[in-house]
Amino acid sequence: MIVGHEDNLKQLKQWLNQGQLPQSLLVCGLKGIGKSLVVEELILQNFCQKISSSSLQNTPCHSCPSCLQIKSKQHPDVLWIAPQEKESDDGVVKTSAIKIEQIRQIQDVLQRYALGSKQFIVIENADEMTLQACNALLKSLEEPKKDCYFILTTSNSQRLLITIRSRCFKLVFKSLSASEIKSIFTQNGDFLETSEQEIERWIQMGGGSVDSVTKALQQQARIEPFWQILKTQDTIPFYKKVQIAGELAKNKEELPFIFMMLKAKLKHEFFANDSQADKSFYRDYLNRIDDAERSFERHLKPEFILETLLL
Numbered sequence: 506m507i508v509g510h511e512d513n514l515k516q517l518k519q520w521l522n523q524g525q526l527p528q529s530l531l532v533c534g535l536k537g538i539g540k541s542l543v544v545e546e547l548i549l550q551n552f553c554q555k556i557s558s559s560s561l562q563n564t565p566c567h568s569c570p571s572c573l574q575i576k577s578k579q580h581p582d583v584l585w586i587a588p589q590e591k592e593s594d595d596g597v598v599k600t601s602a603i604k605i606e607q608i609r610q611i612q613d614v615l616q617r618y619a620l621g622s623k624q625f626i627v628i629e630n631a632d633e634m635t636l637q638a639c640n641a642l643l644k645s646l647e648e649p650k651k652d653c654y655f656i657l658t659t660s661n662s663q664r665l666l667i668t669i670r671s672r673c674f675k676l677v678f679k680s681l682s683a684s685e686i687k688s689i690f691t692q693n694g695d696f697l698e699t700s701e702q703e704i705e706r707w708i709q710m711g712g713g714s715v716d717s718v719t720k721a722l723q724q725q726a727r728i729e730p731f732w733q734i735l736k737t738q739d740t741i742p743f744y745k746k747v748q749i750a751g752e753l754a755k756n757k758e759e760l761p762f763i764f765m766m767l768k769a770k771l772k773h774e775f776f777a778n779d780s781q782a783d784k785s786f787y788r789d790y791l792n793r794i795d796d797a798e799r800s801f802e803r804h805l806k807p808e809f810i811l812e813t814l815l816l
């Protein structure tokens with residue numbers, strides 16, 4: 506279900522109904538705020554078999570054969586291109602670039618007759634295209650086929666070639682508000698055991714993106730042992746500290762995020778505590794994490810950085 510973005514969705518539907526949808530559209534906004542869901546809703550609106558009049562009040566049914574085909578990315582008039590995701594053994598999801606082979610599929614779609622009145626090409630996270638892929642796409646954007654619509658989404662439009670950006674109409678999506686993000690978590694039933702306060706804190710840190718709040722809540726469990734050591738420094742045996750540092754160091758790419766979370770927790774404790782001794786402890790530790798971040802940027806071994814932080 507879409508949360509927020511009412512104005513943009515209304516605008517898009519209006520363009521669609523009035524035959525004024527830009528042929529190349531660039532949808533920009535933070536990662537994880539629901540841009541692709543809005544794009545999907547627009548396409549559903551176009552193809553849904555239950556929508557008879559062009560009234561804006563009509564919403565797609567999400568259950569007719571056309572809607573189901575679109576939702577499962579199987580509709581012959583809609584091509585979805587996105588970076589491929591791969592989950593490694595330790596559960597970390599990594600994405601790869603959008604390659605030229607994926608962009609070449611566009612030609613197959615363009616060459617066949619549309620079953621319906623329109624064709625859509627969606628490129629999610631378009632800034633992940635390789636240079637070759639960008640150049641191949643440019644050719645299609647330069648010679649647009651009638652009734653074929655390109656919709657690109659990005660959370661970092663500056664990474665896109667200027668020649669692509671300049672050919673697209675830009676539609677900017679706002680970040681979600683704290684109450685909108687909260688309603689998503691309530692609907693999904695995720696993190697039911699997490700306190701309201703905790704969710705709110707991460708919403709503030711996440712800057713209006715559901716993705717970063719989810720990630721923070723998931724990572725929370727991983728930083729918990731680290732946090733316990735930090736709070737009870739002397740009572741934990743040396744070998745245990747080394748073991749925990751080793752565990753955390755396994756996902757090197759997650760370290761900047763872990764540092765960010767530890768800093769957020771420390772800052773929170775700093776302001777929540779009145780005792781000067783506590784305040785100075787948290788302040789010192791914040792400085793140590795700053796040092797750790799610098800070491801990480803200098804490519805020091807992650808195990809070494811974490812052990813230094815814990816010992």
Ligand SMILES: [Zn+2]
Binds near residue numbers: 553554
């Ligand atoms: Zn439908």
